[in-house]
Amino acid sequence: MTKVAIIGGSGYTGYELLRLLAGHEKVEVCAITSRQFKGTSIEDEFPSLKGFYEGRIFIDANDYTSIDADIFFLCLPHSAGMEAVKTLINAGKKVIDLSADFRIKDPAIYEEWYTKHTAKELIAEAVYGLPELYREKIRTARLIANPGCYPTSVVLGLLPLLKDNLIDTNSIIIDSKSGSSGAGRTPGKELNFVEESLNFKAYKVGEHRHTPEIEQELSAIAKTSLNVSFTPHLLPVSRGILSTIYANLHGTNSTEELLKVSSEFYDGEPFIRILSSGKLPELDDVRGTNFCDIGLKVDARTGRVIVISAIDNLTKGASGAAIQNMNLMVGFDEEEGLLTQVVSV
Template sequence: MIRAAVVGASGYTGIELLRLLQRHPQVQVTCMTGDSSAGKDIQSIYPHLQGFYGNRIETVDPDAIAEQADVAFIALPSGHAGGIVPGLLKNGLRVIDLGGDLRLPADLYETWYGKKPVPAEVQNEAVYGLSEWYREEIKEAKLIANPGCFPTATLLALLPLIQAAAVEKDSIIVDAKSGVSGAGRTASLGSLFAEVNENFKAYRVNQHQHTPEIEMQLSRIAGEKVIMTFTPHLVPMNRGILATCYAKVKAGWTQSKLFDLYRSTYEGKPFVRIRPEGNYPQTKEVAGSNLCDIGLSLDHRTGRLTVLSAIDNLVKGASGQAIQNLNIMMGFEETSGLTAVPLYP
């Protein structure tokens, strides 16, 4: 049994880690931290956890965390990892950061997040944790930069095409929609019921912090620079991301060849399901699970391919993928703690 700390246990990704780890056969949560909730019992904030967890929430102290845990999940707003991660690594813990602090080099981070980057030696040690694509590196990692929710849905949809050089690389457009839990539990005007309910809006158009993250990983697999258009939207639902990705295919790529490409790329990958022709993913069909469902359709008139990808932002988009990465790092079964069937309806 390994001991896990959840740093930021009182947030949405924090309680999702608690929900999923509760039935993980090889992991026990031994430490929980928070900020405004420090000093309280977790079940006093989240009564649905009564009978599952009785831990007291502590303030963040890397040395105290290291005494109680072998691995730490960092589920904090961006800007905090730099002050915590070095102390945890120094004490020999494996660390998985769910925020954006370790995913980008310093210049891009500063530009897109508008915050001070983590020291270069910390960032350089981080392995980008898109589990299906970087398994071998994740196995050897001590520090994981867990991907963002939109990048997870988008990259799983687009990387097969990029790797096979099947599309014109300057033709990519991603139109993505997220449920409101993607914004976290911290109160904000934009997350109020009356702002979100019966509404559907784009936000941070051409300015979203996940744009460079997606482009960096597309470029890495392409072996050359790829840029794209990315537009996120907020949808009045609790959970889920649907990314609709468009790209112009190169000559010779038929619908059946494209299906073969996706099926062979994700063969043996337990969390990616390729939908049959004419059948497209829906957020409800992956809710509460670590699955990513992908569907595709080639428009013969325009030569443009539409790839749809659905995930639960809190599971495959955050806490589920973090546990998948822990499983890979520790040599556990990749699906340990993550085999739940989606919650439907």
């Protein structure tokens, strides 16, 4: 059994780890932390987990190295875990950090979009935890920078087309819609029921913090520095991200040709599903799963391709990906604990 700890286990990504790891045969969750819920039963706080974490409570810990675990999932807001990551790595532990702290390779860009970085020495060694791009590096990593939810949906959608140099790298426009769990469990005014239900709106237009992460990864794939226009929207649903991505084509490829490129690129990938011509992804089809569904259509009239990808922000966009990364780091079957039942109605 591999012993894992969930630091910040009372939030949404912490809940999702608990939900998925309840079905993981080779992992023992040995500590779940929360300051607010210290001493509270896991099953009382998350009734849907009743029967899976009997007698287990949230603990608080000042020094995470006192926890007897091999792998630490850090589910904390950005910057809250930077010092802990340093301490854990120095103590010989492996860390999967779900925050943005180690995703951005250039510390100056991180500090421009987020805040001061106090563990810069670890940024270079951190591996961006997208198995479809960095599987071999993930296997031997000590520190995983688990990707952001929007970047996951965008990078997976464009990866095959960029690799094959089929689209104009200066023409990418991304229109993403996310369910409200993407903002975490502590509600802000704009996330209360009255203001969010039956509503739909754009936010942080041209200034969302996931923009530099998207640009970093797409630039690395394209082998040229590129910028994107990225507009996120808030959907009145609890989970899910649907990204609609527009790009100019270099040539006159057909929908079928581009679907073939994507299918061949992702052949053998356990969690990528390329939909057939005429079919488009829907949030219902990925809810609670680690799948990323991708569909696309060529608009011959404008010379553009429109790629649509759907993920569950808490699963492939966060905790499912974190478990996929852990499976690779430990040498388990990559799909272990992630073959959850799809629920579409």
